[in-house]
Amino acid sequence: MTTIGYHASHEQLPPRDLLSAVRFAESVGFDAAMCSDHLAPWTPAQGESGFAWTWLGAALASTHFPIGVVTAPGQRYHPVILAQAIATVEQMFPGRFWAALGSGEAINEHVTGTGWPEKAEREQRLRECVDAMRRLLVGEKVTLDSLIVVDEARVWSRPESPPPLFGAAVSARTAGWVAEWADGLITVGSDPDATGAALSAFRDAGGTGDAALQIHVSLADTDEEALQVARAQWAHSSAPAERVWDIAQPEEFAALADPTDDKLREAVVVEASADAMAERIAAAAEGFDAVYIHHVGVDQGPFLRRCEEQLLPALRRLL
Template sequence: MTEYGIHCSHEQIPPAALLEAVVAAERAGFDAAMCSDHFSPWSARQGESAFAWAWLGAALQATNLSFGVVNAPGQRYHPAIIAQAIGTLGAMFPGRFWAALGSGEFSNEHITGGDWPRKEIRNKRLRESVDVIRALLAGEEVTHDGLVTVDRAKLWTRPAEPPPLIGAAVSVETARWVAGWADGMVTVNAPTERLREMIGAYRGVGGRGPVCLQVHLSWAGSETEAEQIAYDQWRSNVFPPPVCWDLELVEHFDVVSEHVTLDQVRSVVNVSADLERHIEWLRGYASLGFDRIYLHHVGQDLGPFIEAFGSKVLPALR
């Protein structure tokens, strides 16, 4: 049976308010939660970007939910540090934490002052980082010289069972590639045929573990308000790769999104004031074979969304 979780957007909501929201989400019937580890938002209107790893410790302690985080090791973070973070949360909260690893976005990674490599180089760096993280979580002493360098690293605090390392993918090609190393796959909502192809590509070459979906949605008491929320908060997020990977600053995202239309926003966000419509969308995603679906209301006030979806949408889906 598909699990339904909540996506916790550090880029839009201050961490204390986000912690209150995820506690409320558990009480409302959500099964799980996830977030992304970014250094900056995609728009000044979003206006936040707290440190996900610090928040995760508080959120895991405050709830009984499982949690995941999307992270990009290799540039802003040394993979040994990510292995230590994963190992610590895994040891403290056994069986409740996973990490999804991806190749990153320049808007987060430029802060270290390094060059932004081509996509194929970023993928090679990611694969090296994954191998380093797995070896450290297995208790090995790791020395590695490549696109990342590791000198005699060893994790002294480790969980009995290493947390799953999930592959983050937004294309069919990447879905096929991550199947070679990942314990599952996570992606974001896209046209139905594209999602079907991605699951097929991942499973078709032996991809194991859960396939997970983050669904961007906007709901409010009226259609106009739902549209206003989506347009205000998410119009800077309509651009497919490589644009979303390669833009550098918040100001750049705001400039390129000045003339984005509401129809473009609707192409990446499920916008409706009708809860039945959201139920139909979510049933459609579940029918594709997603094991976990994380709901991301793109507004900055999660209270009404949590109450409405907890009382009406989740029971209908189950």
């Protein structure tokens, strides 16, 4: 059975409101949740960005389902600190937590003032971080002197067994690469060809473990209203794809956005019909073990009520 999860977007809601939303999501029938880990929102219009690790403790303590996070070791987070955070969360909530590791985006990482590396270096850095974190999570003392510097570090408070460390990938190429080291895959998108290509690349490269899909949606009473919600909150998705990882400020995303109807519909599943939305989600999530749904609007209440009454029942018939 496919896990149907709720995505909690720190870029869009204050932490207190996001906590209420994830609790509501569990009550209406979602199986699990995940959250982003941003220092900055994508655009000034989103206007929020709470600290994911503080929020995760509160969210797991006030729910019963699993919750994961997509995060980036290596620059904003030293891998020793991130390993300690992961160990603490899993020790408190065993079997209910996972972390997906990616190479990050400049909008969150540039603040260290150490420069933003090219992708090849970011991937090498990520691999070094993953290897170091796995050793730390099983109690080893770690010293490294490479792209990452670690001096005789040890994580003392640890869970009985480490949680899964998934690989975060957008492209099929990256999905194939993370298969070398990850316990599973998480990717994002709504185009079945693209999501299927990422999943195939991961499996073809020997990737094992669960594969999860995050999908952005906008569900409203009318198609035009749903489109306007996407335009107001998810306009950054129309910025040039080749620039996304290197943009440092929310204002730059806003300036580069070109939120035409067609571009918004490429990035966001825009629908007035819950049944039509369920069909599109199911098509994109074919073959995946889990799908995490992100409603891009800031008013989560009406969306979650429609999930309980319409979207979740429709999805469970299809997945």
